[in-house]
Amino acid sequence: MSEASAGFSGHRVVLTGATGGVGRAVADRLARGGARLALIARGAAELQELAERLDAAALSGDLTDRDFIAAAPGSLSDALGGTPDVVINNAGAFAVAPFVDTEPETFERMLAVNVRAPFELTRALLPDMLRRGRGHLVSVGSVAGRTAFPGNAAYSASKFGLYGLHRVLVEELRDSGLKATWIEPSAVDTPLWNPLEPDQRPDLPSRSEMLRPEAVADAIEFVLSRPENVNIEELVIRANSARVGDGERVAEE
Ligand SMILES: NC(=O)c1ccc[n+]([C@@H]2O[C@H](COP(=O)([O-])OP(=O)(O)OC[C@H]3O[C@@H](n4cnc5c(N)ncnc54)[C@H](OP(=O)(O)O)[C@@H]3O)[C@@H](O)[C@H]2O)c1
Numbered sequence: 001m002s003e004a005s006a007g008f009s010g011h012r013v014v015l016t017g018a019t020g021g022v023g024r025a026v027a028d029r030l031a032r033g034g035a036r037l038a039l040i041a042r043g044a045a046e047l048q049e050l051a052e053r054l055d056a057a058a059l060s061g062d063l064t065d066r067d068f069i070a071a072a073p074g075s076l077s078d079a080l081g082g083t084p085d086v087v088i089n090n091a092g093a094f095a096v097a098p099f100v101d102t103e104p105e106t107f108e109r110m111l112a113v114n115v116r117a118p119f120e121l122t123r124a125l126l127p128d129m130l131r132r133g134r135g136h137l138v139s140v141g142s143v144a145g146r147t148a149f150p151g152n153a154a155y156s157a158s159k160f161g162l163y164g165l166h167r168v169l170v171e172e173l174r175d176s177g178l179k180a181t182w183i184e185p186s187a188v189d190t191p192l193w194n195p196l197e198p199d200q201r202p203d204l205p206s207r208s209e210m211l212r213p214e215a216v217a218d219a220i221e222f223v224l225s226r227p228e229n230v231n232i233e234e235l236v237i238r239a240n241s242a243r244v245g246d247g248e249r250v251a252e253e
Contacts, residue, residue, distance in 0.1 A: 008224065009034030012080035016040040016063060016121065017091030019047050021190020022140065025213035026088065026220050027054055033221070038079045041091065063091055063117035064109075073124050083128040083135075086224060089118035089162075090140040094192045096151040107154040114158035119165055133177035136224060139166045140216070143186045143238070170233050179231040181223045185216050186238045209241040 008030055015030070017023040018039035027050065031037055037056035041047045044060035051058035057079035061068035076084060093113040095106050122137055129135035144152050145159030169180040187193075189210040198204040215237055223232040 007033055011035045011085045011224075012038070012082060013086040013088065014038050014040065014076055014080075014084045014121075014125070015088045015090060016117075017140075019043055019050055020091070021192065021213045022185075022188060022216045023090050024050065025217040026090065027056065029214075029217040029221050030224075031056060035086075036080055038076050038084070063121065064112040066120070069117070069120045069124055072121060073128065076125070077128070083132055084125060085134070086136045086138065087122060087125055087129075088138040088140065088220065089121065090138075091117065092140065092142075092192070094155055096155065096196065097153070098151060099153045102153045107157070110154040110158040111161065114155070115161035115165065118162060122165075122169070129178060130176055134228075135178045137169060137173075137178065137180045138220060138223065139163075139180070139182050141166070141182050141184045143184060143236075145182075145184065170231075181232050182234045183216065183219050183223070184234065184236045185211055185219075187211065188213055188216060205239075205241060209239060211237060211239045 011030075011034075013030055013035045015023060015027055015037055018027050018037075019041040023039075023041070027037060027039060031054040037054060038059055039047055039051050039056050040059050040061065040063065042060060042062050044058075047058045047060050050056070059072075059075055059079060063069065091113060093110055095110065097103075097106070118139060139162055141163055142155070142159045144156045145163040148156055163182060166180055166182045173180055187205050187210040189207045190213055193207070196204060199206050219235050219237050223235055226232060
């Protein structure tokens with residue numbers, strides 16, 4: 001699965017967080033499969049470079065900015081040549097701190113990026129997708145979205161929230177022709193970990209113990225290529241390592 005790519009020719013895909021570790025792997029995979037991609041992230045130069053390489057559309061903007069979200073249905077439809085077939089809410093923010101040291105601003109930022117933005121983007125795009133009667137909404141969650149780890153108050157609150165949104169979508173979309181999938185990786189070796197320097201910290205999984213971003217791309221490729229009447233509601237991906245959490249044991253320092 002990781003070498004070959006399923007056929008996505010003609011599929012219009014919106015991918016947030018496209019310039020991050022997971023986003024790049026997913027973008028590469030879907031572009032190789034022939035998808036028409038609209039890529040979203042804040043950093044315009046990086047995004048433009050990636051989009052040019054993949055012959056994709058670049059929409060640089062902050063997903064926590066309500067004006068950006070309000071304009072998204074029109075700009076995405078223009079960029080893709082129609083209503084998206086697939087929306088992958090992958091952009092995310094991560095921070096770890098003991099509960100009492102979690103700044104309210106950090107808490108608000110996690111909620112804004114990890115749960116409010118996917119809610120607002122999905123809410124903006126869903127009416128056209130429902131009218132057309134097909135489409136696939138993919139939420140990139142986390143092991144920390146269903147399991148508690150010390151040090152994850154803000155991140156876990158946001159990912160548990162995203163999981164709740166996903167479950168509601170699954171229930172509301174039954175019989176609509178649309179699908180919704182929760183992708184749940186354990187720690188993935190990406191730039192998200194850079195501020196924590198995990199290889200210098202025995203309390204964190206080392207980068208070599210983490211999943212590779214391509215494992216998440218494998219999972220997304222798999223769920224998107226199931227037959228029309230099959231929805232993989234949840235796909236859990238774990239590294240074969242005992243220490244696989246997001247920020248596991250950080251608060252015990
Ligand atoms: N890495 C892990 O261990 C791990 C484990 C489980 C789940 N996940 C989840 O996987 C997803 C991808 O994570 P990653 O590891 O690839 O992270 P990453 O390398 O840090 O990439 C994050 C991406 O999100 C974008 N982004 C962040 N804030 C944004 C905002 N306000 N508006 C628009 N774009 C924004 C970033 O681009 P800009 O900064 O340019 O905006 C970047 O493209 C996240 O949802 C994360 O929670 C990660």
